[in-house]
Amino acid sequence: MMFLKCAYPFVCTAVLALTGGAVLSQGEAKPGGKPLGAAGQEALGEALFFDTSLSNEGSQSCATCHDPESGFADPRRTAKGAFSLGDDGASLGNRNAPSAAYARFIPPFHRQEDGDWAGGIFWDGRAADLAEQAGGPPLNPIEMAMPDKATLVARLAENPAYLTAFEQEFGKGVLSDPDRGYDAMTKAIAAFEETPLFAPFDSKYDRYLAGKVELSTEEELGRVLFFSEQFTNCNQCHQLRQSPLDRRETFSDYSYHNIGLPPNPDVYSEAGMAADFIDEGLLANPAISDPGERGKFRTPSLRNVAVTGPYMHNGVFQDLRTVVAFYNRYNSRSDAAKINPETGKPWGRTMVPGTLSVKELTHGPALDARRIDALVAFLKTLTDARYEDQLED
Known part of the structure; x- marks a missing residue:
């Protein structure tokens, strides 16, 4: 009997034993909320998500950079950085x-009615869905660094x-074909990422919407400000649903x-990048060629x-309050806002000044x-409720 154990006790209420087409449970339910019975794609995806053999040196799994104990973000920080260490221990x-x-x-990545782009996985939207995203890191030479699909599937x-599990879920001989096997692997991981474990909707805000708790005076003021179109610009980009009382709000459009x-010079130096490095952002997406999307x-x-800092694509801010203060700089004329x-210093140069979202950034008063x-x-x-003990006062 071959046991595939989850690496994190926080996630595992059961030991996954994928053998003979069945998952043998030591608990009553899967972490995602569904009973453990047949070896479904979710269970297979869970085993894969925590399996370090998906990396070349066997040192990393998906959970290494998306740790369930850390809000599915990467808790490993060097210097003041935000860039994840690769399987080789150096990249x-x-x-x-x-x-x-x-x-x-x-x-999915798409063009909206107003002509602007939205959706897609990764910071630049280059992956259409969770399965396509899951297929990226194992073959990335500075991430999990597997040489090719054939090596990983073998x-x-x-x-x-x-x-046993792959053939049950994806058909006989699936792991005999590198392309077919790799595609099946990504689909299984995506199935696991679609479970309630990743999206429980059980935060204090969700409990407030359900009438189970009350917000403090300060929290309620923040809620009103957040959804106000008069006093802040927050919900212009961080509200998906039409109603601020929608219980499935994800806080992003x-x-x-x-x-x-x-720029973030600390991590640039650490990663061996040039001091004047500019991330192309959306323009780095192979589907985009318009220079107007740069940055x-x-x-x-x-x-x-609140528990997944540092913040922004380059990890330039360590504290959540700094992020809010940064946005406020566009509307405040005070010396402190500069x-x-x-750092105690001016905010620093704007990396791509030509494509700033001026309308959104300057909306509302200071x-x-x-x-x-x-x-x-x-x-x-x-x-989420399981991370509330990580909140700072």
Whole structure:
């Protein structure tokens, strides 16, 4: 009997034993909320998500950069950085690994009626869906660094438990064909990422909507400000549903914007990147050739934002309050608003000034310190219940 164990006790209420076409449980239910019985794609995907054999040196799994104990973000931080360490123990990426929580709600990459782009996985939307995203890191030379699909699928085929489970879910001989086997692997991982484990909707805000708790005075002020079209610009990009009381709000419309971020010299130096490096953003998406999209990035969900820092695609901000203060700089004329509170220095140069989302950034009046604090307090209420003990006072 071959056991495929989840690497994180936080996730596992059962030991997965994929053999003979069945999952043998030591608990009553899967972490995602469905009973453990037949070895479905979700169970197979769960085993794959935590399996370090998907990386060349056997040191990393999907969960390494999307740790379920850390809001499905990467908790490994070096210097002040946000770039994930690769399987070789030396390589660093050049973007902050976004949380995989609530990612199943991101729509496919598409052009909206107004002509602007939205959706797609990764910061630049280059993956159409969760399955396509899951297929990227294993073959990326600075991530999991497998040489090719054939090598990875052959490694999976060496495991009798995988052979049984893959053939049950995707057909006989699936692991004999590299393309077919690799595609099946990505679909199984995506099926696991679509379970309620990744999107429980059980934060304090969700409990408030259900009438189970009350928000504090400060949190309520932050909520009103957040959804106000008069006093802030938050919900212009961070509201998907029409009603602010919709219980399935993901706090992103998945649109693309250039918000004028400064560079992050600490991680640039650490990753061996040039000091004048500019991330092309949406323009790096193979489907995009318009220079007018340069420097734009997909709006992330704000679910669990308080426990998944550092922030922005380059991890330039460490503190959530700094993020709100950064947005406020566009509307405030005070001297204090010109200073990054983390560095005590001016915010720094705008990397791509030509494509700034000026209309959205300058909407609304300046916020005083009390209202900034209230917005931060509200954003903390978007933290899933299992992470609430990680919140700072």
